Amino acid sequence: MTLSDDAARTYELDRRHVFHSWSAQAHLTPTVLTAAEGCYVWDGEGNRLLDFSSMMVNTNIGHQHPKVVAAIQAQAATMCTVAPHFANDARSEAARLISERTPGELDTIFFTNGGADAVEHAVRMARLHTGRYKVLTRYRSYHGGTETAVNLTGDPRRWPNDHGNAGVVHFFGPFLYRSEFHAHDEAQETERALSHLARTIEMEGPATIAAIVLESVPGTAGIMVPTPEYLRGVRELCDRYGIVFIADEVMSGFGRTGKWFAIQHFDVVPDLLTFAKGVNSGYVPLGGVAISPAIAASFAQRPYPGGLTYSGHPLAAAAAVATITAMHEEGIVDNAFDIGARVLGPGLRDLAARHPSIGEVRGIGVFWAIELVRDRVTREPLAPYGGTSPAMTELVAACRAGGVLPFVNFNRLHVVPPCVISEAEAKEGLAILDQALNVADAHTVDAR
Ligand code: PMP
The missing domain is CATH 3.90.1150.10 (Aspartate Aminotransferase, domain 1)
Known part of the structure; x- marks a missing residue:
């Protein structure tokens, strides 16, 4: 079969004018x-x-999904854009629906345009909240393509003059099939991965560590479902040393694992939870950070230094309201x-x-x-x-x-x-x- 005339024109214009992610541009055939x-x-x-x-x-x-498409159309007919410092019904309602589903009391929502900027802001909040700078993150992970997020990402897609992000320290998480710990079963893998993390914290100096960032179930890096004991152990280490636990649920959130958030399989509550993708199925770009009461309180009297023009964009928020409602009803x-x-x-x-x-x-x-x-x-x-x-x-x-x-x-x-x-x-x-x-x-x- 051959491309229709319209599709052939699309392809030709793409190859002439569009620069694609993560690719050698001359070798692409999208x-x-x-x-x-x-x-x-x-x-x-x-x-x-x-x-x-x-x-x-x-x-x-x-x-x-017809209900989500209709919600975007209805919002577009009313108000297409709202600056972040105003209150807006779509944003307020999306925040309510998300906070009702997040674990624990993560009831305050900061909206971003996608996953990477959600991770950037979660890390900034953790650094400001603790007054510390280092962030521990796993090898075999993906946290986004922006400056800090790509440096948190634990895979070898780096470039020669990549200067890294100061304070980012990688460690190995549990992955029995390719165990770094010579473990023979999940229990041993969990125990050894936790003791490796504890040693990493001790060697780095607990008082210097602002956050541990983890995908509750690592996605792009290979979908390694951890044991409940692993995430509970991470929670305990964070509690022991006053470290902020950031669960990155950008990929694993909003139903992907059969719960609203993957971490709910393990009965663990993080301090910050990042989301994007499934929140409105990507019909309009949206991401965000769900924030614990303690961290939200950190910014009650002093300003949070960060923001985005499209934070809680009404088309994206309306799509989130319709998506979450339809997921619930259906x-x-x-x-x-x-x-x-x-x-x-x-x-x-x-x-x-x-x-x-x-x-x-x-x-x-x-x-x-x-x-x-x-x-x-x-x-x-x-x-x-x-x-x-x-x-x-x-x-x-x-x-x-x-x-x-x-x-x-x-x-x-x-x-x-x-x-x-x-x-x-x-x-x-x-x-x-x-x-x-x-x-x-x-x-x-x-x-x-
Ligand atoms: N975190 C995780 C766990 C992800 O899977 C992704 C995207 N694959 C991101 C962050 C980055 O999200 P975005 O591409 O929307 O910036």
């Missing part, structure tokens, strides 16, 4: 997308693709948990049993990673951490040819469909992956 509905998108050749990526793991409510968070437990988990484990390229599958809700390896015994990844490989490129092409849009990072294929996905759609996607994985199998030692 797929033109022209329409979307529910769990499907359509490309410029008219092909329908099952969106197993939720775009960038953000369309939790699916594409073009049982979408429970659906995500149920599909994960009944369909995706068992289905992916079945694929792992039959495909030698799968080293491990792990996840929860509609948040799953397939860890691809060249060799199941040595666990040599199918692409290096921080890079790509012809095998991964071929695998993506095979998924697309079969009709699935996957989310791929390094040696992993993530299965992260909208939270609204039905059992039939999930099974359709798994069947397509089953075929596509033969391409990855051909690159394993077993194929020789």
Whole structure:
């Protein structure tokens, strides 16, 4: 099939004028997308693709949910923009609905334009609140592409004259499949990861550490679901040393794991919680920080030095109100948990049993990673951490040819469909992956 005339023009203009994220611009061949509905998108050749990526793991409510589209249209007809120092009904209502769902008493909401600036502001709040500067963060993490956020990010996508962010210290978190601690089971991995974190705090000097930033379930870096004991242990260390616990729920929040926030699986309450993506499924850019009473009180008498023109933008806030309301009324968070437990988990484990390229599958809700390896015994990844490989490129092409849009990072294929996905759609996607994985199998030692 060939591109329609309109799609061909879109492609041509894109290649002439658009600068894309994280890419060598000369090596790009972006797929033109022209329409979307529910769990499907359509490309410029008219092909329908099952969106197993939720775009960038953000369309939790699916594409073009009619109630969210209508809410944006209604808000646009009333008031398209409001400066941050005014009060506005859409922003107030969004803040109420979010604070009702956050764990503990994280009832004050600072709105940003997306995830990275939410992380930037959470770190700034923690530094001001504690009067300390250092921030501890995991390797194998993603926190955004802006200055501090990208330096918190624990992966090797760095550049030669990257000066780093003063005070950022990385540590290893639990990841049993590729254990840094030579652990043999989850209990041992948890215990050793916690003692490594405690040692890091002691060696850095507890009185210098403002915050520990963690994704409750690391997303882009590989969807490693921690044990409850790990996050409880982090909470205890923060309490012991007066360190602010920042849970980054930009990707794991708003239903992705089958609860409103991933940290609610573990009964832990952070001091600051960052969100974006699923808050309004990305229909209009929005992110934010949910703030504890103690940290909010820090800024009761002195000004908070920071802000954004579009903080709590009314179109974005109206989309959040409609998204959260629809997710609540339509049982979408429970659906995500149920599909994960009944369909995706068992289905992916079945694929792992039959495909030698799968080293491990792990996840929860509609948040799953397939860890691809060249060799199941040595666990040599199918692409290096921080890079790509012809095998991964071929695998993506095979998924697309079969009709699935996957989310791929390094040696992993993530299965992260909208939270609204039905059992039939999930099974359709798994069947397509089953075929596509033969391409990855051909690159394993077993194929020789
Ligand atoms: N934190 C986490 C955990 C994320 O997954 C992301 C985005 N993938 C970000 C922060 C950054 O969000 P944004 O791209 O909206 O700036």
